[in-house]
Amino acid sequence: xxxxxxxxxxxxxxxxxxxxxxxxxxxxxxxxxxxxxxxxxxxxxxxxxxxxxxxxxxxxxxxxxxxxxxxxxxxxxxxxxxxxxxxxxxxxxxxxxxxxxxxxxxxxxxxxxxxxxxxxxxxxxxxxxxxxxxxxxxxxxxxxxxxxxxxxxxxxxxxxxxxxxxxxxxxxxxxxxxxxxxxxxxxxxxxxxxxxxxxxxxxxxxxxxxxxxxxxxxxxxxxxxxxxxxx
Amino acid sequence: xxxxxxxxxxxxxxxxxxxxxxxxxxxxxxxxxxxxxxxxxxxxxxxxxxxxxxxxxxxxxxxxxxxxxxxxxxxxxxxxxxxxxxxxxxxxxxxxxxxxxxxxxxxxxxxxxxxxxxxxxxxxxxxxxxxxxxxxxxxxxxxxxxxxxxxxxxxxxxxxxxxxxxxxxxxxxxxxxxxxxxxxxxxxxxxxxxxxxxxxxxxxxxxxxxxxxxxx
Ligand SMILES: Nc1ncnc2c1ncn2[C@@H]1O[C@H](COP(=O)(O)OP(=O)(O)O)[C@@H](O)[C@H]1O
Ligand SMILES: [Mg+2]
Numbered sequence: 368x369x370x371x372x373x374x375x376x377x378x379x380x381x382x383x384x385x386x387x388x389x390x391x392x393x394x395x396x397x398x399x400x401x402x403x404x405x406x407x408x409x410x411x412x413x414x415x416x417x418x419x420x421x422x423x424x425x426x427x428x429x430x431x432x433x434x435x436x437x438x439x440x441x442x443x444x445x446x447x448x449x450x451x452x453x454x455x456x457x458x459x460x461x462x463x464x465x466x467x468x469x470x471x472x473x474x475x476x477x478x479x480x481x482x483x484x485x486x487x488x489x490x491x492x493x494x495x496x497x498x499x500x501x502x503x504x505x506x507x508x509x510x511x512x513x514x515x516x517x518x519x520x521x522x523x524x525x526x527x528x529x530x531x532x533x534x535x536x537x538x539x540x541x542x543x544x545x546x547x548x549x550x551x552x553x554x555x556x557x558x559x560x561x562x563x564x565x566x567x568x569x570x571x572x573x574x575x576x577x578x579x580x581x582x583x584x585x586x587x588x589x590x591x592x593x594x595x596x597x598x
Numbered sequence: 599x600x601x602x603x604x605x606x607x608x609x610x611x612x613x614x615x616x617x618x619x620x621x622x623x624x625x626x627x628x629x630x631x632x633x634x635x636x637x638x639x640x641x642x643x644x645x646x647x648x649x650x651x652x653x654x655x656x657x658x659x660x661x662x663x664x665x666x667x668x669x670x671x672x673x674x675x676x677x678x679x680x681x682x683x684x685x686x687x688x689x690x691x692x693x694x695x696x697x698x699x700x701x702x703x704x705x706x707x708x709x710x711x712x713x714x715x716x717x718x719x720x721x722x723x724x725x726x727x728x729x730x731x732x733x734x735x736x737x738x739x740x741x742x743x744x745x746x747x748x749x750x751x752x753x754x755x756x757x758x759x760x761x762x763x764x765x766x767x768x769x770x771x772x773x774x775x776x777x778x779x780x781x782x783x784x785x786x787x788x789x790x791x792x793x794x795x796x797x798x799x800x801x802x803x804x805x806x807x808x809x810x811x812x813x814x
Contacts, residue, residue: 417714432718439715443733452729453719506719 368393369414369510369541374423376409376565383409384420385565391543396536398552399545400583401562407545408436410562411512414543432508432540436515438499440487446474446498447483450505466505473501477531493524500531511535513544517551529555553579561586602781605772609785612765613793619685619754619764620793624747626690631697635705636727638698647698654695660756663688667760681762685754693750700742704735737805744801748794765789 369391376384383406391397399407412418414425415433440449450470455463474480477497479490487495496516503511513532517525525548532555536542546552552559553573561569561583569586573579634651637643654662666688671679679687708731716726736743755766763771769786773779 415718417717433715435711435715435718437709437711439709439711441712441715441730441734443737453721456721456725456729502719 370426372424374420376420383565394539395557396542398556398559405562406565429509432503432511434513438495510541549580609768612768615764616754620751622686623689627693627697630694634698635701651695685757700739704739
């Protein structure tokens with residue numbers, strides 16, 4: 368279980384996360400919704416350890432995988448090398464073959480088996496997305512953090528992402544997704560939290576609402592009006 | 599005609615020292631340049647590296663070679679390492695300052711996410727630098743590194759100040775002995791130019807291996 372307790376984070380004295388507490392159950396899919404700038408990415412980055420919170424604590428023991436919004440594949444390595452670099456770095460040579468086999472299986476499962484020898488620059492956005500997902504799965508994470516996994520993808524590719532993340536979830540991986548795409552989050556998440564100016568202002572379970580997106584949008588509009596007033 | 603040939607041979611054989619200084623200097627320069635560029639990112643080392651780079655870039659190479667030969671090497675090693683080794687050390691350290699600045703630019707222009715991706719995958723710093731960051735940076739700054747190598751080639755001529763018989767020194771020796779400047783100086787110039795073109799050719803070859811190219 369991931370326990371986030373009262374964390375705070377400021378950049379240049381501007382609070383980006385303010386007293387955020389979340390407990391995430393094992394094998395659940397949590398969505399972080401909220402307008403741009405509300406602190407979703409910062410929260411994910413704090414969980415991964417890419418940012419150090421100024422206050423509060425984050426407790427998790429397990430491996431964490433991170434899928435960056437802009438993928439951050441290693442451009443000088445082929446797709447296969449991107450996947451196997453980390454696990455094979457200190458593995459014995461028989462074990463290396465196993466990892467290569469595992470990577471190839473994973474790529475096939477994700478429908479990009481033929482791209483194993485390609486360099487990332489030759490792939491489409493959706494294909495890069497899959498490689499990024501595959502690379503973070505190679506370390507067998509218990510928790511997968513996805514930052515805006517649907518940004519820049521077309522509708523058909525988004526439904527592929529939903530299917531892929533469901534597959535990952537079947538392996539008992541806990542998933543946290545930051546996205547401003549409410550319909551996408553409602554489709555896949557067990558629970559959605561709405562962030563606004565670094566605070567959680569709503570915490571809903573789609574199973575308990577007839578129209579979660581609409582329910583959340585009411586907060587959204589309220590928060591957007593608020594933002595306009597402040598501006 | 600045989601005089602011309604013997605001049606070409608005499609001056610051309612100075613290319614051995616020139617190339618030793620160049621290869622030794624650039625290898626030392628690259629190795630130290632990488633160390634400087636990485637250390638510079640750590641707060642405790644930054645003032646030392648910045649100061650060192652500033653002093654090296656702010657003083658003439660000619661002077662640096664003399665300082666190493668007459669002061670630093672005798673003081674540090676308590677013996678004469680010879681002209682060639684001293685030249686390699688002095689030119690290598692000089693080159694390291696420029697190489698580290700070239701690499702710094704390359705490192706700073708790499709997306710921050712590349713470091714973060716390495717961190718998120720649990721790649722330790724040494725491997726991150728060796729396998730993720732530096733290969734990309736070096737490929738990106740390769741043209742500047744080739745430039746630096748060409749500059750260094752021309753700077754090896756300063757070895758004459760401590761008595762090294764390289765291409766330039768040999769051409770000057772013939773000129774001084776015969777009061778004839780045109781032939782020896784032309785031979786020296788053509789030799790350097792040929793070496794520069796070879797370096798550029800090698801640089802292009804390496805650059806063409808850059809498979810991933812354009813949109814990273
Ligand atoms: N490294 C940083 N330095 C300064 N400000 C930052 C930094 N990272 C994020 N911010 C600011 O924090 C706020 C929240 O950013 P972010 O967490 O990326 O929001 P979201 O992902 O919800 O769009 C934004 O106003 C952003 O400008
Ligand atoms: Mg974001």
